[in-house]
Structures are given as structure tokens and as C-alpha cells.
Amino acid sequence: MNIEKKLRTAASSAIHSIYNYDVKNEDIQIQSTSNEYDGYFTILLFSFSKKFNEDPGMIGKKIGNYFIEHEDFIEDFNVEKGFLNIDINKLSWLKLFYNISSDDNWGFKKDLGKELMVEFSSPNTNKPLHLGHLRNIFLGDSISRILKAVGYKVHKVQIINDRGIHICKSMIAWIKFGKGDSPEKSGMKGDHFVGKYYVLFQKELNRQIQKQIKKGKTEEEAEKNAEIFLEAKDLLIKWENRDPEVRKLWKLMNNWVYDGFDKTYKTLGVNFDKIYYESETYLYGKKEVEKGLNKNIFFQKEDNSIWVDLNKHGLDNKLLVRSDGTSVYITQDIGTAILRFRDFPKIEKQIYTVGNEQEYHFKVLFKILEIQGFDWAKECFHLSYGMIDLPSGKMKSREGTVVDADKLLKEMVHISAKRTKELGKINDFNKDEQKLLFEKIALSAVKYFLLKIDPKKSMLFDPNESIDFQGNTGPFIQYTYARIISILERSKNIGIKDDFDINVNVNDINEFEKKIIYLLSVFPDKISIAASEYSPSIIANYIYDLSKAYNRFYQEISIFKEEDSETIIFRISLSRTVSKVILNGMKLLGINMTNKM
RNA sequence: GGUCCCGUAGCUCAACUGGAUAGAGCAACUGCCUUCUAAGCAGUAGGUUACAGGUUCGACUCCUGUCGGGAUCACCA
Incomplete structure (x- = not known):
């Protein structure tokens, strides 16, 4: 009703x-x-x-x-x-509540028979993941879950930027300084291992540039002509020409990185349905551009470069293929998009989870696809999110201020372990259970921290203050949930039947209970809004409100002291229903709950 | 310079898409654990929503202008 x-x-x-x-x-x-x-x-x-x-x-x-x-x-x-x-009146409240408590899928819509695709993560393969990637990954993962909740079949994909000058930089540094070292031998995680050589490349490059500048060259000249840079470029050309040695090393180093990424994804609890590799799609993009050239929707300059004129759409001229015939970033994006709609013919649209620095890029991409005659292009959506800044300003890999994802997660596990031990409520946990608990709490803190903020907004992270465990945080919600589970356990132990139905005669419903029922009733609306606005923060803030309302109720009302047995049944059922919505809501954020903490 | 985004308590964020006296958390101060987990609850203090106009019963929200911050406009990705 x-x-x-x-x-x-x-x-x-x-x-x-x-x-x-x-x-x-x-x-x-x-x-x-x-x-x-x-x-x-x-x-x-x-x-x-x-x-x-x-x-x-x-x-x-x-x-x-x-x-x-x-x-x-x-x-x-x-x-x-x-x-x-x-x-x-009381009866209407009870009916409203019964409607919710008796529905195990409260808030979730039935399968619409529609499909869509969400792209997220999609890192370069030359360095490990950082905090910005985490925002991207959690956002993409969460929005996939939310879209599923409103009835879509969702395909989660990545495009891996596995080819290009960046990986060649790591490769040349490894050739020069690696001495046959590997992640296995050094005991390093693969992505960090390869990242180390990327940094070594930058160091060597800087050294060579400084040397040339001392000899009187300009910085630009020095960079262009630096030996190690030329060597990296040479590798790229060899790669394009399918030089077997270069390809072999390229594959080896990329696989090291994938190994490392996989470990991180596993601790994050995210996975993908299909992974696209740029090395496999970029030629496809070139073919599509040539098709467009033949149809005269693109044009070629005298130097053979291919362009599209988007001026009448309020955009600029955009290069699609270089004069030397090699492809640029957008070339492969065109190819990948078309390929995906061929691989998954039933998808209505694609959602690209990519930072707001690429807004112009996606405007251009969607317009090009539209000009090429793909109707679905109009449906495609750039889920643009803001950057994460530090108190000192932007994260810069060159200045070493990037917040490493693995390191941050480790620190958070450490903090959650320390805190939990101090509070001393888990003495009956064995070592494995403890480890699992610390990880759950830590991950919930990080995920919630990143997801509670409107994706569109840029946000601030202070490494010194780390991430809170109190107030509007993941651990606070975990805690509320654990309290409820504890109540449900106790009620089971003392033999209270949790069988609320519409005939249960409750004396009265107080303001705390009404507030909770009201909040429970709007859960489906919140999911709809979150889906249509592509904003998990709607869910996060809602779950927080619900948790607060429950804690207030918990503080004011003693469940087991109540004399009327039917009222107890109602309150147990109310608690159970809150726990259900918290559990399902947090699941939409990709956060797993703990029964005890 | 063109285009786009942002500016809310000391700090980090909300505000149901135009509704009531703009709400939470952190930090500060004050209470509440012999009673279901105090990672909790309640309270005090903190605001000219950057600024100036306009639209109307009503504006943080919409429009115009100004100031401040960011992104982007590559034969980079």
C-alpha cells in the first residue's frame, strides 16, 4: 500500500x-x-x-x-x-511496515530485459593503482550494482591501455637496469615492480635532460633528443612492426602488471565480465575511420592525416589518424565502442566511468559515433567524476605525492586492527576471523569514504588524517548493523518468535519507530534516484540516515524490557528489516557487512 | 581567450531537483555505560549559502553580471 x-x-x-x-x-x-x-x-x-x-x-x-x-x-x-x-493511523503504519518486512527484495526491481555496459578502472599498465583509481573502481562497481537493482543486465568491462609509449618506457628501463630481475625474484607485487622501472626511466631521462641543458640546449630540445627517450620510441616502432623479441618482453611485463592488478581487485572485491585490450582494438578503430573517410564524413589533409570537422556541432576539428598512419587515443576508443556493440548487440548504451578531465574527449567521441550513424551513440554516457586532491594540491606522480592504493589499504587494515583490539569486544575471534574482520572494516571505511561524496564533485583526502571510523563512515554503519544482529541473536536464543504479521496487536508505535518505517519505505525511491543520477552517494547518505534513526531508537527504547510480547515481536521485526535494508544498501556500494565487531 | 564545472559552519560533506527556522560528521565544550555492543546517544557553540542584481507566494537551487578556484581546447593518453 x-x-x-x-x-x-x-x-x-x-x-x-x-x-x-x-x-x-x-x-x-x-x-x-x-x-x-x-x-x-x-x-x-x-x-x-x-x-x-x-x-x-x-x-x-x-x-x-x-x-x-x-x-x-x-x-x-x-x-x-x-x-x-x-x-x-497505527494500522496504516503497520500495513506499510508489513509490506516492507515481508518483501525480501524490498527496493529491487524485476529484470527489465534490458542490457547495458559499464566501463571502469581501465588503467595504464606502467604503474600501480592509486587513490584516484579507487574512486573510479568503486564508482563503476557500485553504479553497476545499482543499475542491476533497477532491472538492467549489466556488463562490466575495462579497456586496458596496454600499448603505447608509457609501457615502452618501463620496458627500456628494465632492459637497461633490470639485470633479469622479476617480481618473483624480488618478491615485489608485479604492478609495483613494473612501476619501479617507470620511475627509473623518469630519473634517467631527467639526468640526461639536465646534462644536455648544461651543454646549452633548451629543455624541449633536450627532452626530444634524450637517448633513453629515443630508445623507448624505437621500442614502440619495433612493437608496431611486431618485432618478436619486443613483443615477448612487452607481454611478459604486462602480465606482471596484470598479476598485480588482479591481487588488488581481489582485495577490493571487484571483478569484470570482459576485458578489452587496446592492442587488440586500435587497428579496428583505424578501419572504422577509413570507412568514414570513404563515406566522406571525415576528411584527409595533404599530409595524409585524417580529421573530422565538428565545428557545426560546437566542437573543433579533431585528428583521427596521424600523418604517419598511426592511431591516436580517440581512434581506438571509436573502434572499441563499435566492437562492444557488436559483441553485445542487446546493450542499449555504454557508461564510461572516466575522470572529468576527459569531458571534452567524450563529447567528441559520442558526436563522431553519431555522425558515423550509430543510433546508440546518443544514449552513451560519460560518468564523469571529480579528481581527488591533497591538502597540498593535486596528486602528482612526478613529485611522488600519489597515494598508492595498496599502501593505503594496508594502512587502513592496520588502523582498524589497532582500534578493534583497543575496544576489546572480539576476544572470541580466532586469528583468521580477526584478519577477515579487520579487512572488512578497513575496506568499508575506504569505500564509504569515496562513495558518500557526489561523484561530480572533486574531493579532498588528507593522508595525515587518514579516514575516520566515527560519524558518517563505513565502520559506523558496520557497527549499527552488528548491534542489530546481536539483538536478533539474543531474541532467537530466548525463544522470541520473529513472525510479525498484520494481525500482531501492537500497543502503540512511537515516533522513533515511525521515523524508521518512513525511512524504510523510501528505499526504492533512493535506488531509483541513485540509478538515474548515476550517484551511489544517494544510497550512502540514505543508509547513514537510516542507521542514525535506528541508533536513536536503540538508545531510547529497550526492546527486551518491554512487557507486551506482541510489541517485542514488532520491534524485533523492525530491527530485522532495518538490518536487511542496511545489508542490501551497502551491497549496492560493494560493501560487505560483518555480524560482529 | 573560447567552452564546461565548482564556491554552503574552522575542516569534510548533505539539503528529496523551487518549499518551512539551510542539516550531518570531524575538531571544541557539557551530560549519558551495575540496563539489548559508548566505533553509540543527547545537548551547547559555530552561517548574510563568494558578491551584486533579477525572476515569484517562496531561491543554496533558475537567469544576468562580478570575483575566486579547477578542468579542457595536442599528430599526449
């Missing part, structure tokens, strides 16, 4: 009866009542004031009185300015 719908119907019939005016149900504005006023549902009356040439407060009183006389589900009302605040 949908209360808002009932209220709309009731209000329109009230208006019809009082003013002899027909108003559509959807034209009646309803919102939740502000905390300072009595009531839980509020009808806005301002828009009727002109129509009936009457003070909105008076309209509210008339409608309210009509409700009391004609609508028995309405318990009470008050009018403040143009706001008609309403409380419903």
Missing part, C-alpha cells in the same frame, strides 16, 4: 468536494515532513492558493478537517503556513 498515492487520491477528492475543482493526482506535491513539525507526510498547498483565491493555511485547514471526517487512515494533521502535515 503506497501512502503517498493514497494521500494524493484523498487530497484530490477533498479538493473536489470542498472547491468543486478537479486536480490530477500527480499535481499534488507531497514531501516528507520537516523534523521540527509533527507529522510524517506533508502536502504543499501554495499552488492552490491562487486558484481558489484563498490563504494556503485556510485551504490546509479545510482539507485537514475533511480528512479527519472522511479518511480513516489519517490520524492527525496540523497546518503551518502552506504546509499540511499529516500523520497516519
Whole structure:
């Protein structure tokens, strides 16, 4: 039973009866009542004031009185300015609650038979993942779960930037300084191992540049002509020409990186349905560009470079293939996009989880695909998110201020272990259980920290302050959940039947319980909004509100001291339902819960 | 310079898409553990929503301008 719908119907019939005016149900504005006023549902009356040439407060009183006389589900009302605040009766609250408690999939929609694709993570293969990647990965993973919750079949994919000058830089440094070392021999994680050589390349490059500058060259000249840079470029050309030795090393080093990434993904609890590699798609993109050239939607300059003119769409001319025939970044993106729609013909659109620095790139990409005649291009969406800044400013790999993902996670596990031990509530945990718990708490802290903020906004991370465990945080929600589980355990142990149904005769429902039921009732709306806005932060903040409301209830109301046995059943069921929504809501954020902490 | 985004308590973020006296957390201060987990709860203090206009019953939200910050406009990715 949908209360808002009932209220709309009731209000329109009230208006019809009082003013002899027909108003559509959807034209009646309803919102939740502000905390300072009595009531839980509020009808806005301002828009009727002109129509009936009457003070909105008076309209509210008339409608309210009509409700009391004609609508028995309405318990009470008050009018403040143009706001008609309403409380419903006990039976309606119980019905509303029963509707939620008896539905194990509360908030989740049935399969729509529609498909879509979400791209996220998609790192370069020359260095390990950092905090920015974590925001990307959690966002992409969470939005995939949320879209699934509203009924889509979701394909999670990556495009791995496995080819290009960046990996050649690591390769040449390894050839020069590696002496046959490997992750196995050195005991390093593969991505960090390869990253080390990327850094070595930069160091050597700088050394050579400084040397040349001393000899009187400009910085630009020095960089272009630095020996190690030329060697890296040479490797790239050899790679393009499929030199077997170079390809062999390339494969070896990329696999080291993938090994490392896989370990990180595993600790993060994310996975992908299909992985695309740029080395396999970039030629495909070139073919599509040539097709467009033949169709005259692109044009070629005298030097053989291929371009698209997007000026009439408010964008610029964009290069698609270089004069030497090699492809640029967008070439492979065109190819990959088309390939994906061929691989998955049923997908309606693709969602690209990529930082906001690439907004222009995606505008251009979608427009090009549209010009090429792909109808789905209009549906594609760039899930753009803001950068993570440090108190000192931007993260810069050159200045070594990048927050390494693996290191951060390790630190968080360490902090959560320390804290948990201090509180001393888990003495019955064995070593394995402890480890699992510390990891869960740490990961929930990091994921929640990154997901609670609106993706569009850039955010700040202070490595010195690390990530909180109190207040609006993952651990706070874990804690609330663990408390509820503890109550449910106890009720089971003392033999209370958790079999609430509509016939259970509850004495009274207090304000804390009403607030909780109200919050539970809006869970489906929150999922819908999160999906349509591509914003997991809606879910995160909602779960926080629900947890707070439950903690308040927990503090004020003693469940087991209650004398009326039916009220106890109701409260146990209420607790169980809150735990269910917390569990499912957090699952949408990709966060696993612990039963005890 | 063109285009786009952002500016809310000391700090980090919300605000149901135009609704009530702008809310939380952190930091500070004050209470609450012989009672279901104190990683909790309650309270005090903290604001001209960058600034100036406009639109209307009503603006953090929409429009215009100004100031401040960021991104982007590569034969880089």
C-alpha cells in the first residue's frame, strides 16, 4: 500500500468536494515532513492558493478537517503556513511496515530485459593503482550494482591501455637496469615492480635532460633528443612492426602488471565480465575511420592525416589518424565502442566511468559515433567524476605525492586492527576471523569514504588524517548493523518468535519507530534516484540516515524490557528489516557487512 | 581567450531537483555505560549559502553580471 498515492487520491477528492475543482493526482506535491513539525507526510498547498483565491493555511485547514471526517487512515494533521502535515493511523503504519518486512527484495526491481555496459578502472599498465583509481573502481562497481537493482543486465568491462609509449618506457628501463630481475625474484607485487622501472626511466631521462641543458640546449630540445627517450620510441616502432623479441618482453611485463592488478581487485572485491585490450582494438578503430573517410564524413589533409570537422556541432576539428598512419587515443576508443556493440548487440548504451578531465574527449567521441550513424551513440554516457586532491594540491606522480592504493589499504587494515583490539569486544575471534574482520572494516571505511561524496564533485583526502571510523563512515554503519544482529541473536536464543504479521496487536508505535518505517519505505525511491543520477552517494547518505534513526531508537527504547510480547515481536521485526535494508544498501556500494565487531 | 564545472559552519560533506527556522560528521565544550555492543546517544557553540542584481507566494537551487578556484581546447593518453 503506497501512502503517498493514497494521500494524493484523498487530497484530490477533498479538493473536489470542498472547491468543486478537479486536480490530477500527480499535481499534488507531497514531501516528507520537516523534523521540527509533527507529522510524517506533508502536502504543499501554495499552488492552490491562487486558484481558489484563498490563504494556503485556510485551504490546509479545510482539507485537514475533511480528512479527519472522511479518511480513516489519517490520524492527525496540523497546518503551518502552506504546509499540511499529516500523520497516519497505527494500522496504516503497520500495513506499510508489513509490506516492507515481508518483501525480501524490498527496493529491487524485476529484470527489465534490458542490457547495458559499464566501463571502469581501465588503467595504464606502467604503474600501480592509486587513490584516484579507487574512486573510479568503486564508482563503476557500485553504479553497476545499482543499475542491476533497477532491472538492467549489466556488463562490466575495462579497456586496458596496454600499448603505447608509457609501457615502452618501463620496458627500456628494465632492459637497461633490470639485470633479469622479476617480481618473483624480488618478491615485489608485479604492478609495483613494473612501476619501479617507470620511475627509473623518469630519473634517467631527467639526468640526461639536465646534462644536455648544461651543454646549452633548451629543455624541449633536450627532452626530444634524450637517448633513453629515443630508445623507448624505437621500442614502440619495433612493437608496431611486431618485432618478436619486443613483443615477448612487452607481454611478459604486462602480465606482471596484470598479476598485480588482479591481487588488488581481489582485495577490493571487484571483478569484470570482459576485458578489452587496446592492442587488440586500435587497428579496428583505424578501419572504422577509413570507412568514414570513404563515406566522406571525415576528411584527409595533404599530409595524409585524417580529421573530422565538428565545428557545426560546437566542437573543433579533431585528428583521427596521424600523418604517419598511426592511431591516436580517440581512434581506438571509436573502434572499441563499435566492437562492444557488436559483441553485445542487446546493450542499449555504454557508461564510461572516466575522470572529468576527459569531458571534452567524450563529447567528441559520442558526436563522431553519431555522425558515423550509430543510433546508440546518443544514449552513451560519460560518468564523469571529480579528481581527488591533497591538502597540498593535486596528486602528482612526478613529485611522488600519489597515494598508492595498496599502501593505503594496508594502512587502513592496520588502523582498524589497532582500534578493534583497543575496544576489546572480539576476544572470541580466532586469528583468521580477526584478519577477515579487520579487512572488512578497513575496506568499508575506504569505500564509504569515496562513495558518500557526489561523484561530480572533486574531493579532498588528507593522508595525515587518514579516514575516520566515527560519524558518517563505513565502520559506523558496520557497527549499527552488528548491534542489530546481536539483538536478533539474543531474541532467537530466548525463544522470541520473529513472525510479525498484520494481525500482531501492537500497543502503540512511537515516533522513533515511525521515523524508521518512513525511512524504510523510501528505499526504492533512493535506488531509483541513485540509478538515474548515476550517484551511489544517494544510497550512502540514505543508509547513514537510516542507521542514525535506528541508533536513536536503540538508545531510547529497550526492546527486551518491554512487557507486551506482541510489541517485542514488532520491534524485533523492525530491527530485522532495518538490518536487511542496511545489508542490501551497502551491497549496492560493494560493501560487505560483518555480524560482529 | 573560447567552452564546461565548482564556491554552503574552522575542516569534510548533505539539503528529496523551487518549499518551512539551510542539516550531518570531524575538531571544541557539557551530560549519558551495575540496563539489548559508548566505533553509540543527547545537548551547547559555530552561517548574510563568494558578491551584486533579477525572476515569484517562496531561491543554496533558475537567469544576468562580478570575483575566486579547477578542468579542457595536442599528430599526449
